[in-house]
Amino acid sequence: MNKKNNIYVIAFIILVSGLIYLEVTKKKPINWFPSYVANHKIPYGTFVLRSELKNLFPSTALETIKIPPYVYLEDTTRVGTYFFVDEALNFGNSEFKRLLKFVERGNDVFISTHGIQIDTLNFKTKQLVSKNLDEKVFFKFKNKSLYRNEYSYDRPFTNQVFTKIDTLNTTVLGITGYVDATNERTEEGINFVKFNFGKGNFYFHTFPEVFTNYNILKATNQQHTANVLSYLRDDIPILWDSYYKTGKSKITSPIYYLLSSKNLKWAYYMALLGVLFFVIFEGKRKQRSIPIRVPLKNQTLAFTRTIANMYFENQAHKDIAEHKISYLLDFIRTNLHIPTTKIDSTFYEYVALRSGNSLESVEELFQYCEHIHLKNKIISEELVKLNKMIEKFKNTMHHGK
Secondary structure, eight states, rough: HHHHHHHHHHHHHHHHHHHHHHHHSOOOOOOOOOOOTTTSSTTTTTTTHHHHHHHHHSSEEEEEEEEEEEHHSSTTTTOSSEEEEBBBOOHHHHHHHHHHHHHHOEEEEEEEEBBOOOOTTTOOEEEOOOTTHHHHHHHSSSSTTTEEEEEESSSSSOOOOEOOOOTEEEEEEEEEEEEOTSSOOEEEEEEEEEEETEEETEEESOOOGSSSSHHHTSHHHHHHHHHTTTTOOOSSSEEEEESTTOOOOOOOSHHHHHHHHHHHHHHHHHHHHHHHHHHHHHTOOOOOOOOOOOOOOOHHHHHHHHHHHHHHHHTTTHHHHHEEEEEEEHHHIIIIIOOOOOOOOHHHHHHHHHHHHHHHHHHHHHHHHHHHHHSSOOOOOHHHHHHHHHHHHHHHHHHHH
């Protein structure tokens, strides 16, 4: 190794050492991501709440539910208070019907979220906005024993209130709003209600931040959280939902796993940098002959047959169905230019108008796709039915029949 290369190596070592020192000594920023996950200790996780529930309800069983409510409530003997807390919740029609039957049998469902539009029960929400620059948010309970105290929070958030409720079956439990510099209320709305349904109750709450680590650990806000939780029954189990969580951990690829860890991420970057230096300094010195490569044969058909046989032999009907549903959504995005991020009544209307299919057939197709998606396993007859429905949808679009 000559003198010039020695200089490059020393410069590389100094550069890497400097980067490592800066990274180690750099103050780690606070992660304000609203995860609402029970094992997350970041400000907007729910580690403290999940831990303290055992102390708040010592005689009540606590169960963590890691599967969709649609699947969990297939067993009609389930009892308890189903507890949901997240940034936004979007239940499918079939899933919400099971929640309705669950409550009707004498159970409770507690839902705390910003995004809640439940037309089935005549509830609608909107964001409460104050025009006053010196605004300060407040929360207050309607219960006389809790009415004397007002609570406030120092972090910005989306303040949702109910604009429409079923007044015959609904009890208002809490309100929120804004006050100006003179403590006069400028805006006000309902943010916590109890809805009687059958033998049980729904509790709808629009401020999930009250259950986060950051707000519970602030002394003035602990009582607010306890007051909200005081409406939960202690004679039936609390069913903690961990399926619908914004920050639910999942590994989608090896690169995602590498970049999600600080140490692995920097090791990956250093490896890339080392490879780059090797290419720059070693690539100039060594010239290799370029071998003659015979073009590869087109093995697409054989590959397709191999994959098909693999699925057939393993009876992976569920996997095939999921792929077909994914291709159907991609087909709609590509050919009909309709976004598929939200499947609702508006989406059905757009697809029906642009594809030439009837609204009823479109709704039937996607409700069956939702049925397939929520099942753990399907039989071959269900897969065949799904394929026929998709082919009929495409044929009607292309040929009008």
